[in-house]
Amino acid sequence: MKRWTELVLVACAAGVAVAQWFMPATAPGLLGILLFGLVVLTAFSQRRAIDTTLVSLNAAHREQLEGERRYRALFDACSDVIIVHRFDEEGRPGQIVEVNEAACLVLGYARSQLLSMTAEDVLAPEARSHARERARALLDSGTLAYETVQMASDLQRMPVEVTARIVEIGGRRLCTSVSHSIAAHKEVEQYLRNLTDVDELTGLLNRRGFFAKVDEMRRKAKRTGRQVLLTYFDVDGLKRVNDELGHAEGDRVLVAAADVLRGAFREHDVVARLGGDEFVATALLGRRHDEALDRQAIEVRLEQAVRAKREELGDAYRFSVSFGSVVANHVELAAIDELLTRADQSMYEVKRGRTTRLASRRPPSDAGVSPRPGLVAVDAPPPLEAHDAAGRW
Template identity: 40%
Template sequence: MKDEDKTREQLLKELSELRQKIAEHELPGSPRGRTGDALMEKDERFRSLVDSAEDSIYLVDRDYRYLFMNKKHLSRLGLLGDQFMGMAFGELHSPKETKTFIEKIDRVFKTGGSGQYEYKSDRDGRFFLQTFSPVKKSDGSISAVTVVSKDISERRISEMALKESEERFRALFNQASDSIFLLKSTDEGPIIVDTNYAACSMHGYTFEELIGKPISFLEDMETSKEVREVIRRLMAGELVTYDAEHTREDGSTFPVEVSAQMIRISDRPYILAIDRDISERKRMEEELRALSLTDELTGLYNRRGLLTFAKQLFKMANRGKKGMFILYADVDNLKGINDSLGHKEGDRALVDVANVLRENYRESDIIARIGGDEFVVVPVGSTGDSTEKIRDRLKKQLEIFLEKNKREYRLSMSVGLAYYDPKKPCSIDDLLTEADELMYEQKRLKKKGGQVL
C-alpha cells in the first residue's frame, strides 16, 4: 500500500508499533540502549528548543503531509498533540494557499536548494516570511522539507503605512502649483536630486532633463553669483527668500520668488527650494507704480494701491477656498512724538514702522500705509494659523529693530487681526473696518495697562 493511500489511523498505528519495537530492542544497560537513551535525550532537547521558538516550524514530506509541528504552529492551526499526523497541507489551508505551497515544496525537491518567500495568510490576513529548507539523507537525497514561518505583520504594516505616506506626499508634491526642488550641496553648487511636475512645466524640461543638473542651469548669471551667499545663510539655519530670474528651455526668462531652507532626510542635509512664478505680480507692480499707488514717505502702497492689489488676492482666496488674515496696525502716540520732538522725528517713526513690516513679511505680501499712522498688511496668515503667533512674530521683529536702532522714544503699535473666510465672503472695506475696530480695542486695553506690541 502506498503512503498516500494510508489513513491517518494507519499511520499512527505504524508509528506506535515502530516506537514499541525500538523500546523492546534497545533495553536499558546495553550499548545500543545507552545510545538510544542518548539519542532520545538529544531529541527531547531539540524538541524543547523548537517548541520554545517564536516562529512556526513544521516538517512536510514529498506528498505534502505534515511530519512534525512545533507548539507555535499547532496553536496557530488550533491543533493538539499528534492531531496533525498524516494530514495533508491542503486539509488545513485554502486551495489558493495549497497550490502556492505545493509549488514551493516541489521547487525544493527539484533543485535541492532553500527558498524564502513572503505571503499573506488567507486565514487571518497576517504576513509571514517563510523559509523552505531541504532535509537530506546520508546519501544526499531529500526526504522532507522544513518550513520556518516568521510573522512579519508588524513590519509589513509599518512598511505599508510608510509607503502610503510617501505616496500621499508625492501626490501633494506633484499637485503643487509652485516649482519644488530638492537640492544636494556640492563643491560645484547645488544639484537637483528631485523635483515636481510644476517645475518641469514651468521651465519646459522633462523630469529626466532636470535631475542631476546644477540649479544654476536654470538661473541667470546675476542670480548664480549670489548662490554662495545664499548657501552660507542656509547653512546658518536661515529661511532664505529672494527674487531671481529663471531661464526656460526655449531661452526666455521669467521672475520667480525663491524660498529655500535646509532640511535633513535620513540624517543627510538637503536644500528644499520652492520657486513661485511672480510674472503676474511683477506686471501688476509695474502698473501700480505707473498709477502712483505708493506712499511717498515710506515707499509702501497707499490706500489706493492696497485696494487695487488686494482684489487679486481675494479672487485667489475664493478660487482656492483658503482663508487669510488681514493686519491693521496703528502707531501709538505719534502725536506725542510730533509735539515733543517735531514732525521730522514723527516721519522717521513712520519709516521705522514701514521697515519693521518689510522685514517681517514677504515681498509678495501687500504692505500699505493707508492713513497718517495706520498700516495694513495682507495676507499675514491663512486658515489654521494662530493670531497669537502672528502677533508674537511681529512683536519679536519690532524688538529686534529697536535693539539695533536707538530712538528717543519707545516705538510701539496697536494691532487688529481680521479673518477673511471664502465661505462667507465680504468686501475689503468691511474687513478693514473689522480689523480697525479690533485694533482700537487693543489700544483701549493698553491705556488700562494691557500688553504693548
Template identity: 35%
Template sequence: ERSKYLIDHASELIYRTDERGNLIFVNTACVEILGFSQEELVGRHYLSLVKQEAREATEKDYVRQFVKKIPNAYVEIPVIAKDGREIWLGQNSQLVLEENRVVGFQAIARDITEDKREIEELENLSLTDDLTGLYNRRGFLTLAEQQLKHAQRSDEQLVLVFADLDGLKQINDRFGHQEGSNAIMRAAQILKETFRESDIVARLGGDEFTVLATVASNDRADIIKIRLEQKLKSFNARHDQPYNLSMSIGVVLLDPRNKLSIDDLIRKADAAMYEHKQQAKEKVSR
C-alpha cells in the first residue's frame, strides 16, 4: 500500500508496458503532465505518444535494450501531450523479466523540457564549427558543462571520446589543403553517424574531435572505441579515395559522482588517445 501511494503521488512519470509495448499502468503524473485520462493512456502503444519524427530512433533504442537484455537504459524522447504541446522526457527504463523472459518494461521519466529549451538558446549562440557544422570548442565546453551537471543530478553514465584524425599533415602535403579539409569533413560525418543526435559532437580545432555521449550502464570504453573503428573501416571500404581515414581514439567513462571538470576529463581522454596512437605506432614498427 505504501509503495502504491508513493508511485501514484510521485512527481515523475511512472508507467509500465506489456511485451508488445502497450501501456498497462500509468501513474497520476502521467495523466497530469500529458493531459490524457488514465483510460485514454492504458492500452495505447507507447510509441503513439512519441513525436512522429522521433519514433524510429526511439523504437531502435528499446529494441536494442530488449534484444541485448540491458537492464537499465536512459533515453531522452519528445512526446506530444493531448493539447499538442511537445514535452521532452528524460527517461530511465528497466526491463521486466519473468523466468528470464522479457515481458515488458517499466519506466521513470522526468519532464526535461526546460533543460532542452536552455540548450536550444545556447545553440543559437556562435557555438558551431564553420567547416564541419559540429560544435566548436566553445560550444562543446558550454553544452558539456550543462550535460555534466544534468548527469550528476540524474545519476546517468556518460562517456567522453577524444579522437585525433591521423595523417592530416601528410594529406595536406601530398594532396593539398582542400583535400585535407575534405578529410576533416569526412571524419566529422563518421562521428555523427556513430553517435546519436542528442550526443554532443565537436571539433576542438585542427584534427581534434571530441564527443560527450550518454551510454547504457553496461557499456564499456573498448566497445565504444570498437564501434567507431568499425565505422571508419566501413567508410574506407565504401569510398574510393587515395588514402584511408584513420583516427587515434581515447575513451573515458565518467562517473557522475566524480566532480572533475570537463577540462580535466578532456585531458584524461587526450592521454588515453595518445596511448592509443603510440600503440598503433609500435604495431607498425614491429
C-alpha cells in the first residue's frame, strides 16, 4: 500500500509538471486537484498506522491500570501500617497523600480522614517533639529506623517500630513509612524488667529498680532546676510481729506499708522497698517558693494514710512507721548512698528516742473473743522543720 501510494504521488507530480510546461493556464487548477488527491491518499495510507497507534495506546493504558491495581492490592495486603506523606516548608512531616487499608484499620480512621491529616497527627503527644529532628535525619540519610508511639482515634497509644524511606514521585520528595507494632515486645520487656526491678511481695521497685529510677529523676532535676525530697522509712516493730504473730502477718504489714507509701506519694514519684522493713521514696519538689508546701502536703498524706491503715489492720498490730528525710539538688543526688545514710540516721534518731512495746490487748468481756497479742505504737511529735527532717506516725 505504501509503495503504491508513493508511485501515484510521483505520477501526479510529473503530470502537474508537464501540464505547467505545455498548458500554463490550467496548472493552478491541476495543482489544487493534485493536493486534494494527495491529502486523500495520505489519509488512506496512514489509516493503518493510526489504527496501530491507537491500539498500542489503549493497550498501554490497560497495562497501566492493571499495574496500578496490582500495586494497590499489594499495598493493601500488607498488615503493617503504610503512610506516604509530604514534608512541610520547615522540614516537618506534612500532609498524608496515601495510606493502606491496615492504616485505616489500626488507627481507626477512614481513608478520607487520614488524607486530610498530617503525619504528626497520628503520633502520641509525647512523640511529636521528636518528629522534626527525625525528619531532618531522614532527609539527610534517605532512610531511617526508629521507635515511636502512634495514637489511634480512640486515644489508644501503640508503640511501633518505623522504617522510613525517601522516594521521589513527580519530582517531589515524599516519605514512605512502614510501622510495625511492638506492643507485644514491650509487654515482654516490661515483664522481664519487673522480674529484676520490682519487689515481688509489695509490687514496689526493689533496690535495683530504685537506683535506676533515681538516675532518671536526677537528670530531670538538673533539667528543671528543682530539688528532690528523699525520705527513708522503717516499719516499726516488724521483727516482733514476725516472732509473735508469724511471718505471714509480717508480710501483711509490709504490704500495708507499701500501700501507705503509694497513697502518700504521687504516681510520678519513685517509691521502693530496699529490703526487709526498709522503704525509700523520692519526690521532685516544686519551685523554690513551693518546696515547703510540697513537703508539708506529702507529710499530711502520709499521716492520713498511716491512720487509715491502722484502722484497717485493727488491734492485731497498731501500725506505725518512722522516717527521715533530706532535700537535695541534682549534684547531691549523684551521691545517693550518702543521702540514704543521712536520711537513715535521721530516722534512727527518732526510733532511739521512742519505744514500741508488745502487749496483750484484751477485748471487752462480752465480746466473746480470746485475747490476742498486738503491738502498740507510742505516737511521736511532728517531724522536724529543717533541711533534714525526721518523724514517726
